[in-house]
Amino acid sequence: MRLLGEPSRRELLASGAALFATVSSSQIDAVPVPRQEIGVNMYDLFMVWLWGGDIRISPPKLATLGQLGIPFVRFPASGQFAEHWRRLERDPKSWWSTMDTLFVAAEHNGVMLVPSIFWEPASLSLYLGEPVRAWGNATSRTRRFARAYANAFVRRYRHSPAVLMWEFGNEMNIWADWPRSIEWWPRADPSVTHINSLDDAVTSSAVLAAFTDFAEIVCKLDPRSVQTGGDLPRADAWHRAHQAAGRDSRAQFIENLQAITPKICRAMSVHLYPARYGGPDNIFSNPKQLLEAFQEAAAESGREAFLGELGVPSIPAETAGSSGERRKFQDILDAIRASDIRYAAVWDYDRTKPDAAFNIRYDNARAYQLDAIIQINRETAR
Numbered sequence: 001m002r003l004l005g006e007p008s009r010r011e012l013l014a015s016g017a018a019l020f021a022t023v024s025s026s027q028i029d030a031v032p033v034p035r036q037e038i039g040v041n042m043y044d045l046f047m048v049w050l051w052g053g054d055i056r057i058s059p060p061k062l063a064t065l066g067q068l069g070i071p072f073v074r075f076p077a078s079g080q081f082a083e084h085w086r087r088l089e090r091d092p093k094s095w096w097s098t099m100d101t102l103f104v105a106a107e108h109n110g111v112m113l114v115p116s117i118f119w120e121p122a123s124l125s126l127y128l129g130e131p132v133r134a135w136g137n138a139t140s141r142t143r144r145f146a147r148a149y150a151n152a153f154v155r156r157y158r159h160s161p162a163v164l165m166w167e168f169g170n171e172m173n174i175w176a177d178w179p180r181s182i183e184w185w186p187r188a189d190p191s192v193t194h195i196n197s198l199d200d201a202v203t204s205s206a207v208l209a210a211f212t213d214f215a216e217i218v219c220k221l222d223p224r225s226v227q228t229g230g231d232l233p234r235a236d237a238w239h240r241a242h243q244a245a246g247r248d249s250r251a252q253f254i255e256n257l258q259a260i261t262p263k264i265c266r267a268m269s270v271h272l273y274p275a276r277y278g279g280p281d282n283i284f285s286n287p288k289q290l291l292e293a294f295q296e297a298a299a300e301s302g303r304e305a306f307l308g309e310l311g312v313p314s315i316p317a318e319t320a321g322s323s324g325e326r327r328k329f330q331d332i333l334d335a336i337r338a339s340d341i342r343y344a345a346v347w348d349y350d351r352t353k354p355d356a357a358f359n360i361r362y363d364n365a366r367a368y369q370l371d372a373i374i375q376i377n378r379e380t381a382r
Helices: 009-017 024-031 042-048 055-068 082-088 090-107 121-127 132-136 141-157 204-221 237-241 250-260 289-299 323-338 367-381
Strands: 038-040 072-076 112-118 164-167 267-272 306-310 343-346
Touching: 009 367, 038 367, 042 072, 042 090, 055 072, 055 090, 072 132, 072 343, 082 121, 090 112, 090 141, 112 141, 121 141, 121 204, 132 141, 132 204, 141 204, 164 204, 204 250, 237 250, 250 267, 250 289, 289 306, 289 323, 306 323, 323 367, 343 367
Parallel strands: 038 072, 038 343, 072 112, 112 164, 267 306, 306 343
Antiparallel strands: none
16 A cells, blocks of 8 residues: 555654664663553654644653653654544555654654554544444445554554554544434544434444454554553443443443454553542442552453543633642542552643643643652652
């Protein structure tokens, strides 16, 4: 495929040599391994370029995170909308050179990366003119393109010491077995003029097939962990997968997580926000109970637990940094500290486009969240 090309590691090193000196894998291996590491999500890291911004603002942000001791960044390694995939088709050279810049900057600054390779899975199928359910069809254009892109991406960066783990995409599992999900997913895509059908939806089996396809490609190329980018399952996910109604039990929550994660994956992922616990329709009363069940699901199946997103929003924005907000955030951090979860990532660091509810900067009212995870990383590194 012309739009994917045949990338090489030599191109990556050549493009970055003038800007950065790379960090060798032996240097990274020599660093003592802490018990827990808390990183950040950076939605804008690559996306700023796709939105028409200047990619030169991203390497300095990685440099700042490296100086602060933030161990890793999870980021969208593809677009949000269908039009973003068209940019790859029009100018693959710029796409890959832009991505190269980020990987070399991460290596130079000692920051690991978790690239989410199909950030918005619906955008790819819509770009290719197929329904979202095409992810469940091994011969669909969607799956064939996905295999080609995953293969090209992992081949290009498999020798980079900056890769912490590989991720399929973002929260695809929460749309499994959800009727008419295309009405909400994607919520708004200005680059798509029509939706194929309001009945378009993905099943649990389709999601698992897409995840497995991706994981098998990665595992053939690189020994590092691969995971699905999954969100916390809906409170009725197990019941919907079994064509039933009702709220899931703790045991069903664990069973659903294990069933939706391919056996080949060495890590299991969920995301955690206050809206997902403590309410009458939630399975768990508090974050500690939730993370205990998540970790049990991962440990029983021999997988590492990865908390890909966590956060407490400032709603309304004027309440940022309030005592109530800080208490909720601390509750989540305490639950993480009490667990054996190895990696967790706060949402969302230094967003360029406005996002007052979640944006964390070292100089805004939500900076306390950054301060808190810096302190944890220092303590666990001892």
